Amino acid sequence: MAAFGHTFPFYPGPKPTFPMDTALAVIIIIFLTALVTFIIILPGIRGKMRLFWLLRVVTSLFIGAVILAVNFSTEWSVGQASTNTSYKAFSSQWINADVGLQVGLGGVNITLTGTPVQQLNETISYNEEFTWHLGKNYAEEYARALEKGLPDPVLYLAEKFTPTSPCGLHGQYRLAGHYTSALLWVAFLCWLLANVMLSMPVLVYGSHMLLATGIFQLLGLLFFSMATSLTPPCPLRLGTAILHIHHGPAFWITLTTGLLCVLLGLVMAVAHRMQPHRLKAFFNQSAGENPRLEWNPEEGGLLSPRYRSTAESPVPQDIPLSEASSEVCNTEEHLRVPDCAL
Numbered sequence: 001m002a003a004f005g006h007t008f009p010f011y012p013g014p015k016p017t018f019p020m021d022t023a024l025a026v027i028i029i030i031f032l033t034a035l036v037t038f039i040i041i042l043p044g045i046r047g048k049m050r051l052f053w054l055l056r057v058v059t060s061l062f063i064g065a066v067i068l069a070v071n072f073s074t075e076w077s078v079g080q081a082s083t084n085t086s087y088k089a090f091s092s093q094w095i096n097a098d099v100g101l102q103v104g105l106g107g108v109n110i111t112l113t114g115t116p117v118q119q120l121n122e123t124i125s126y127n128e129e130f131t132w133h134l135g136k137n138y139a140e141e142y143a144r145a146l147e148k149g150l151p152d153p154v155l156y157l158a159e160k161f162t163p164t165s166p167c168g169l170h171g172q173y174r175l176a177g178h179y180t181s182a183l184l185w186v187a188f189l190c191w192l193l194a195n196v197m198l199s200m201p202v203l204v205y206g207s208h209m210l211l212a213t214g215i216f217q218l219l220g221l222l223f224f225s226m227a228t229s230l231t232p233p234c235p236l237r238l239g240t241a242i243l244h245i246h247h248g249p250a251f252w253i254t255l256t257t258g259l260l261c262v263l264l265g266l267v268m269a270v271a272h273r274m275q276p277h278r279l280k281a282f283f284n285q286s287a288g289e290n291p292r293l294e295w296n297p298e299e300g301g302l303l304s305p306r307y308r309s310t311a312e313s314p315v316p317q318d319i320p321l322s323e324a325s326s327e328v329c330n331t332e333e334h335l336r337v338p339d340c341a342l
Contacts, residue, residue: 023072024069024072024073028065031064034061035058038057038061052282052283053284056283060195063260064191067184067187067257070184070250070254072105073250074108075248076247076250077245077246077251078246079101079236079244079246080100080101080243081098081238081244082241083096084239085097085152085238085239085241086152086239087120087124087151089149094239095120096114096119097114098115099112099153099243100112101236104177105178106132106177107131107132107133107177108157108158108173109127109130110127110130110157111126111127111128112124112151113125124151126154128150128154132170138161139163139164142158142162156238157236157243160234160236169234172231180223183217184217187216187217190212190213191209191213193209194209194213198210201280201285203268203283203285204272206268207266207268208265210265211262211265211266213258213265214258214262214265215258217254217258218255218258218259218262220254221254221255221258
């Protein structure tokens with residue numbers, strides 16, 4: 001045994017853990033890659049439009065990244081407590097530890113970290129996840145946790161979220177998670193449509209879709225708050241401390257992003273009505289317009305200001321011979337095939 005550092009060779013050592021959720025890491029990497037790509041091509045844009053373009057790209061990527069990240073986040077409701085509690089079942093040993101609870105839209109995450117980490121001749125550091133996604137069975141995951149013999153604080157918190165628990169937390173958070181996630185996916189779709197429309201000469205519809213993006217986020221928050229407050233909070237006693245649950249960072253950042261989308265949508269809608277030319281200039285859509293062409297509703301087409309003044313003036317004006325020939329050809333078009341060379 002000494003050759004193995006006084007440890008049994010039959011059991012593997014503790015597995016290294018990734019410092020954050022892999023889904024969140026993938027989302028952050030994708031959007032950071034897109035941001036770096038846009039920054040690389042930024043020098044190719046001239047003048048003050050470079051600043052406007054960068055502001056639009058950063059704001060849009062931030063909104064999209066937040067909508068996706070909070071959908072997979074486990075920090076919609078959080079709780080933290082430092083306590084002195086029993087360690088495992090059928091044991092009289094107690095430990096000092098920090099217990100954390102993170103509730104997301106798809107499950108709960110429970111952490112147990114000893115203070116200090118090394119106690120009772122072992123490393124006390126647990127991070128366990130129990131999910132209720134579609135196709136997942138929370139009761140089966142809890143049964144496997146019992147078979148593994150996880151510490152008492154982890155099993156106690158996990159048992160409070162089982163379907164048979166008298167606390168009713170499973171029904172509340174499962175229902176809130178499903179419908180809030182669906183509303184966030186609708187908000188993400190509205191964000192995609194807003195980006196498409198804002199890149200086209202239909203800015204007013206882009207502002208409407210941006211407004212819808214914020215509204216669906218706020219509706220998701222409203223439903224989550226209502227569904228999780230249907231019954232009085234269940235007391236979570238861990239040894240000498242009580243763990244209290246409150247809204248986490250994912251909830252507040254979704255609220256901030258939703259209000260930002262609503263504000264931007266309203267500002268764009270008002271700007272389109274009050275200052276449409278400046279709004280088009282901000283989105284770099286005024287360069288393709290020809291100011292020399294004006295719409296004449298009586299003629300039903302675009303006319304140059306020169307011919308528009310000629311048509312509206314009652315006084316006959318001299319027209320160059322080449323232009324007069326063109327008009328003669330157009331007048332005789334219905335009588336015979338024109339044989340005119342311009």
